Amino acid sequence: MIYEVSNLAIIIFLFIVGLVLGLSFYFARKTKSAASYYAAGGNIHWAVNGIAFAGDYLSAASFLGICGMIAYSGYDGFLYSIGYLAGWVVALFLVAEPLKKLGKYTFADALDSRFNAKSIKLAASFSTLVVSIFYLIPQMVGAGDLVVPLLGLPHWIGVLIVGAIVIFIVATAGMTSTTYVQFIKGALLVIFSTVLTIYILNNGLKLTPDENYHKYAKLEAVVANDTIVSIPDPDYLLKATKVVGKLVFVQLEKNGSICWYKLNKDGESAVLDEMLFTTDHPDGSKTYNGAPKSEKKFYQVGHLSKIIVDGKEVDQTGPVGPFEFIKTIESSEIVRFTKKAFSNGDDRVTVWYQNVTKGTDVMKPGLLYKLSKAAGATFWDKMNFLSLMLALFLGTSALPHILIRYYTVPSQRAARKSTIVAIAAIGFFYVLTLYMGLGAMINGVLDVESSNMSGPLLAKSFGVGIFSIISAIAFATVLGTVSGLIVASSGAIAHDFIDMYLKVEMTDKEKVKAGKIAAFSVGVFAIILGILFKGMNVSFLVGLAFAVAASANLPAILFLLFWKKTTAKGISWSIVVGIFSSIGIILFSPTMYDKYGLVPKDAPIPLDNPGIISIPLAIITLVVISLLTQKDNSTKDFSK
Amino acid sequence: MIHKPATTIGNDNAAPKKAKLGVILFIAYTLVYSGFVLIGLTKPELMGLEVIGGQNIAIIYGFGLIILAIVMGFIYNYFCTRMENKMNKN
Numbered sequence: 001m002i003y004e005v006s007n008l009a010i011i012i013f014l015f016i017v018g019l020v021l022g023l024s025f026y027f028a029r030k031t032k033s034a035a036s037y038y039a040a041g042g043n044i045h046w047a048v049n050g051i052a053f054a055g056d057y058l059s060a061a062s063f064l065g066i067c068g069m070i071a072y073s074g075y076d077g078f079l080y081s082i083g084y085l086a087g088w089v090v091a092l093f094l095v096a097e098p099l100k101k102l103g104k105y106t107f108a109d110a111l112d113s114r115f116n117a118k119s120i121k122l123a124a125s126f127s128t129l130v131v132s133i134f135y136l137i138p139q140m141v142g143a144g145d146l147v148v149p150l151l152g153l154p155h156w157i158g159v160l161i162v163g164a165i166v167i168f169i170v171a172t173a174g175m176t177s178t179t180y181v182q183f184i185k186g187a188l189l190v191i192f193s194t195v196l197t198i199y200i201l202n203n204g205l206k207l208t209p210d211e212n213y214h215k216y217a218k219l220e221a222v223v224a225n226d227t228i229v230s231i232p233d234p235d236y237l238l239k240a241t242k243v244v245g246k247l248v249f250v251q252l253e254k255n256g257s258i259c260w261y262k263l264n265k266d267g268e269s270a271v272l273d274e275m276l277f278t279t280d281h282p283d284g285s286k287t288y289n290g291a292p293k294s295e296k297k298f299y300q301v302g303h304l305s306k307i308i309v310d311g312k313e314v315d316q317t318g319p320v321g322p323f324e325f326i327k328t329i330e331s332s333e334i335v336r337f338t339k340k341a342f343s344n345g346d347d348r349v350t351v352w353y354q355n356v357t358k359g360t361d362v363m364k365p366g367l368l369y370k371l372s373k374a375a376g377a378t379f380w381d382k383m384n385f386l387s388l389m390l391a392l393f394l395g396t397s398a399l400p401h402i403l404i405r406y407y408t409v410p411s412q413r414a415a416r417k418s419t420i421v422a423i424a425a426i427g428f429f430y431v432l433t434l435y436m437g438l439g440a441m442i443n444g445v446l447d448v449e450s451s452n453m454s455g456p457l458l459a460k461s462f463g464v465g466i467f468s469i470i471s472a473i474a475f476a477t478v479l480g481t482v483s484g485l486i487v488a489s490s491g492a493i494a495h496d497f498i499d500m501y502l503k504v505e506m507t508d509k510e511k512v513k514a515g516k517i518a519a520f521s522v523g524v525f526a527i528i529l530g531i532l533f534k535g536m537n538v539s540f541l542v543g544l545a546f547a548v549a550a551s552a553n554l555p556a557i558l559f560l561l562f563w564k565k566t567t568a569k570g571i572s573w574s575i576v577v578g579i580f581s582s583i584g585i586i587l588f589s590p591t592m593y594d595k596y597g598l599v600p601k602d603a604p605i606p607l608d609n610p611g612i613i614s615i616p617l618a619i620i621t622l623v624v625i626s627l628l629t630q631k632d633n634s635t636k637d638f639s640k
Numbered sequence: 641m642i643h644k645p646a647t648t649i650g651n652d653n654a655a656p657k658k659a660k661l662g663v664i665l666f667i668a669y670t671l672v673y674s675g676f677v678l679i680g681l682t683k684p685e686l687m688g689l690e691v692i693g694g695q696n697i698a699i700i701y702g703f704g705l706i707i708l709a710i711v712m713g714f715i716y717n718y719f720c721t722r723m724e725n726k727m728n729k730n
Contacts, residue, residue: 075687075698082676082702089669089709093662093716097655327694364687364698371684382681389677393670412652416720420713427706562663 005152009468013150016472017165020181020479044179046414050421052179053405055186057084057396057426059135059481060142060452062433063189063474065539067458068451070437071302072336074362076369077437079385080539081430083392087546088426090554091397092419098561100406100415106488107403108496111556117568118501123575125496127552128400130579132489133526134548135399136482138541140530143478145452145538149460150471156531162475163527166482167520178483179408185476190425192470193432196455197322199462200439205307205328206316209444210461214299216354219272221250221263228263228270242349244342249275249351251344258290262353273354276301276337276448280348300457302446305356306333322435329438330359336367336441337448352448362441380606388543391611395546398553401484404491451537482526486519493518536595543609544586551578551614555622563626567633570626578618585610654723661719665712672708676701 044052062084069077102110108124140159147158219236222229228250231238239258240251248263250272258279261272276298279287288298307314308331317328337352361367369385370377396402406415440446440454445461447453456474460467494514498504506514533541555574559566586592589608590600607613652658679686679697687698 075702078702082705085706085709086669086673089666089673089712092713093666093669097658097662101652323693323695326699330694330696360688360696363696364684365680366684366687371680374685377684385680386677389673389680393673412655413721413724416717420717423713424710427710430706431703 005150006464006468008464009150009471012468013472013475016476017479019184020476021165021168023180023184044408046409046418047421048183049179049405049409049414049418051186051425052182052408053186053402053418053422054190054425054429055182055184055477055480056401056405056484057422058186058189058429058477059542060139060474060478061539061542062429063193063455063477064142064145064452065138065537065542066430066433067437067440067455068453068537069368069539070434071440071446071454071458072451073368074357074438074441075364076367077539078434079365079369079388080392080543081433083389084396085423085427085430086393087396088419088423090394091402092416092423094561095397095403095557096406096415096419097412099403099557100409100412106491106496107400107553108492108500110403111560111571112500114560115568115571117572119572120568121496121501123572124553124556125492125501127575127579128492128496129489129522130583131398131545131549131552132400132485132492133522133529134545135401135542136485136489136522136526137529137533138536138538138545139478139482139485140526141533141536141541142452142538143475143482144530144534145450146456146471146475146478148450149447149453149457150468150475155534159527159530162478162482163523163530166479166486167523178480178487179405181476181483182480185473185480186425188473189477190429190432192466192473193429193436196459196462196466196470197432197435197439199466200435200443200458201322201325202319203439203443203462204317204320205304205325205332205442207304207307208315209303209442213303213444214301217261217274219252219261221270221272223263223265223270231272240344242342242344244340247340247353249340249342249353260349260351262351275354276352278350278449279344280350282346300445300447301335301337301352302441303335303444304332304442305335308332325435325438326363328359329442330363332359333357334359334362334442337446339448362438383612384608387547387607387609387612390615391543391547391550391609394550394554394611394615398549398557399546400488400492400549400553401481404488405484450535482523486522486526487515489522490515490518493522540591540608547586547609547611547614548579548582550611551582551618553578555615555618559619559622559626565626565630565633566622567626567629569629569632570622570624573625574618574622577621578614581617582610582614585613651728652724653727654720657723657727658720661716661723665716669708669712673705676705 066077066080069080099110102113107128108121111124112120140162143162144155144158147153148155220232228241235254237253239253242249250261250263252259252261260275260277262275264271264273277289291297307317309317309328320328334357336355336357338355339352341350365371366375370381371385409415409418436455436458440458443458443461445457447457456467456471459470494511498514499506499511552575556571560571585605585607588603588605590603590606591608593603594600689697691697691700
């Protein structure tokens with residue numbers, strides 16, 4: 001997709017990035033000690049920390065990923081909102097206060113507080129690093145996606161800009177600046193998402209999103225014996241027919257230009273529906289709807305084909321209330337654009353065909369995660385759904401960059417209160433994601449090549465001003481989250497591994513320096529991964545990070561807090577098994593097979609989310625190893 | 641070297657009671673959450689059933705889970721603060 005770049009967007013973007021950098025400079029002068037670098041000195045107010053939690057948590061996955069997933073798959077995207085928030089319940093009721101009491105700077109400190117075991121330091125620092133990197137990938141992908149319409153730059157430059165700014169932020173100021181950046185950004189994101197939702201409701205529902213929206217052609221076709229014979233319209237020439245599963249795609253030529261249509265048969269009559277398509281040619285070039293990208297023939301999509309209000313069909317509704325909006329979508333029909341790819345000679349063709357979907361199907365689970373027998377759900381489809389919901393529920397309180405935020409407040413009470421502020425802010429935002437996602441679905445704004453841009457592009461349809469602000473905030477969202485993740489990673493390397501595991505003698509100043517060098521290294525690595533994973537939905541990627549975190553870290557945290565027989569070896573092995581089993585399943589999953597260019601159905605493990613296998617495996621490992629190594633505990637005094 | 645917390649935290653006599661309350665509320669929420677997942681797994685068609693004001697079970701249950709987490713958070717904080725004020729007087 002080619003986007004018009006606006007000067008206002010660039011000015012607002014530069015202002016917000018400048019604000020973030022200014023804050024970093026200001027707090028850099030205050031960062032003198034390791035306690036200040038890793039834990040903001042433990043003096044952040046609970047309300048500020050609560051909103052900063054929201055800022056950390058409402059990352060690219062929430063605003064870009066969830067909105068995009070809802071825009072393409074309806075309620076199934078909202079499952080992420082429900083699961084992400086539910087995870088905070090585990091954090092509040094089980095983890096927040098005890099973890100605050102046990103830790104110093106990092107998650108490994110807390111795990112190791114009872115044992116002082118080298119194996120825990122190593123396993124926990126490795127786990128922090130792995131989970132943080134898994135979480136970093138989607139943030140970088142999201143950043144790359146954002147700069148394309150915002151600044152008119154290629155994806156990889158966006159990734160590079162975020163990487164460079166964040167390395168600068170973290171290498172100068174650490175957790176204090178990260179906290180205040182997250183506080184400002186978290187608050188702005190919730191406020192402007194509310195504004196965007198008000199725009200959506202005020203705009204109501206329309207059959208034609210705006211006067212410039214593309215009018216899709218419909219052609220009559222003559223079919224005999226299930227084969228297309230001719231096109232009555234003399235302007236079109238029948239070139240080829242391609243059968244992909246149950247779908248029939250037809251290649252036509254009009255005035256020398258190639259186009260693809262989808263055949264829809266209804267009894268004896270047959271019609272051809274226009275599609276969007278891209279063609280990858282053997283010489284490496286790519287065309288969009290049969291023309292080079294610069295000709296702008298590839299347009300934004302997503303509209304309603306039927307609006308029903310009180311049993312009557314209407315063209316538009318006018319402003320609607322929040323419940324009326326959902327109810328009207330449920331009784332209407334939406335045209336989604338579904339992707340299919342196939343080979344045509346030496347060309348690789350990707351089409352997005354019009355898929356008329358009942359509102360009732362959009363507003364319940366099933367479009368992405370097949371659940372009913374009628375939709376052909378298999379055992380593994382159901383396991384995927386269960387695995388996702390389990391990983392989201394258990395993943396939040398195992399994320400290192402979330403856990404370290406408990407060390408920035410002065411007391412357990414403050415840790416609890418900041419968690420509640422976070423739940424309220426995040427919960428409110430997640431309700432808004434449903435409106436923003438559905439708004440994007442029906443307002444003709446979707447870029448079929450990047451679901452991640454649905455929210456910002458929806459904002460663009462309401463005006464450049466709100467688009468610029470929302471995009472700049474989303475960019476700052478990525479900056480803040482990446483900063484937090486890099487602080488967590490640098491803590492894992494410099495504090496847990498070099499200082500605590502290798503026992504390298506360092507002064508406080510040298511420890512901060514080691515942290516900054518580690519931050520730089522992780523930042524560079526994240527930039528490379530962000531470029532490699534271009535095109536994947538960021539919320540899906542974050543779902544994987546949650547599964548790895550829930551498998552590697554959560555059993556260790558919960559058993560340490562609630563089972564007295566837990567041993568150091570039990571914790572260490574549980575972390576190792578959790579990491580390797582979850583990553584192993586991901587690497588052999590259908591989605592990764594698709595990424596490798598292989599056939600997804602050939603994947604040896606038919607699960608996309610590993611939680612349902614890897615979490616129980618980590619728990620069993622912890623229990624069995626702990627029971628086998630009870631004599632280790634008998635030599636220690638845990639009475640305190 | 642055993643690590644100490646980032647900030648000095650006084651002895652909290654209410655900690656065991658707060659932990660117990662936390663576990664109870666966690667179990668309660670987990671049951672409600674599991675109900676949602678179970679409907680999705682076993683009777684997905686129920687999710688589309690209209691219940692109140694033209695809204696289906698998926699919407700009511702989904703919004704309900706979000707609101708319930710917020711409400712339970714406030715309840716937990718209220719009782720924890722009371723316990724702390726009562727048991728940590730000295």
